[in-house]
Amino acid sequence: MVSPDTTRHTPVSLERSNPTIDERANYCFGCGPANPQGLHLVFTTDTSDPGFPVATCHFQLDRFHEGPPGHIHGGIVAALLDEAMSKINRPLNVLAMTRHMEVDYLKPVPLYQPLVLTSRHLRRDGRKLFHEAEIQNSDGTTLARAKGLFIVVDEKLLALAGLTQPED
Structure with a gap:
């Protein structure tokens, strides 16, 4: 085990070998409850149309996420949109990773105000998943939007690469 030092950004609890995907998700910057510096986003998912799920999150950020004075940093805005789109993968019963994402910053996204983050699945083409957020x-004014391409990943290939623990 590596001893902690001030230049590392990996939580000590993740330094053990082979944490599972679910264990790593606890430290996800967007939604991980165990990440003290994360956004702690909580999503609800509407699966009334199972082929086209929608995820929604109500949130409000503060000065720790500031870019321009009084507004959320553009990189955080992109992370929010990416996180929302990734939430659509679970109800589709796939493990998928972002391949490409386009962000349109329409208006500055304010700090200290209630905001709504919504994502939806658009279509699938083989391993390619197309989402928007x-x-x-x-x-109800749209401040930022994104379209993303996610690629379905075979969990067995991740296990072979040492990125997950294979299921028993």
Whole structure:
């Protein structure tokens, strides 16, 4: 085990060999409850149309996420949109990773205000999943939106690469 030092950014609990994907997800910057510096986003998922799930998160960020004065940093905005789109993969029963993402920053996204993050699945082409997401303010104005391409990953290949623990 590596001894902690101030230049490392990996939590000590992840330094053990081969944490599972679920164990790693606890430290996800977007939704991981165990990450003290994460966003702690909580999503609800509407699967009333199972082929086209929708995920929604109500959130509000503070000065720790500031870019321009009074507004969320653009990189955090992109992370929010990516996180929302990734939440659509689970109800589709796949493990998928972001391959490509386009972000349109339509208006500055404010700090200290209630915001809504929504994502939806658009279509699938083999291993390619196409999603979209947006951030809206309380009056329904869209502040930022993204389209993303996610690639379905075979968990067995991840296990062979040492990135997961194979299931028993």
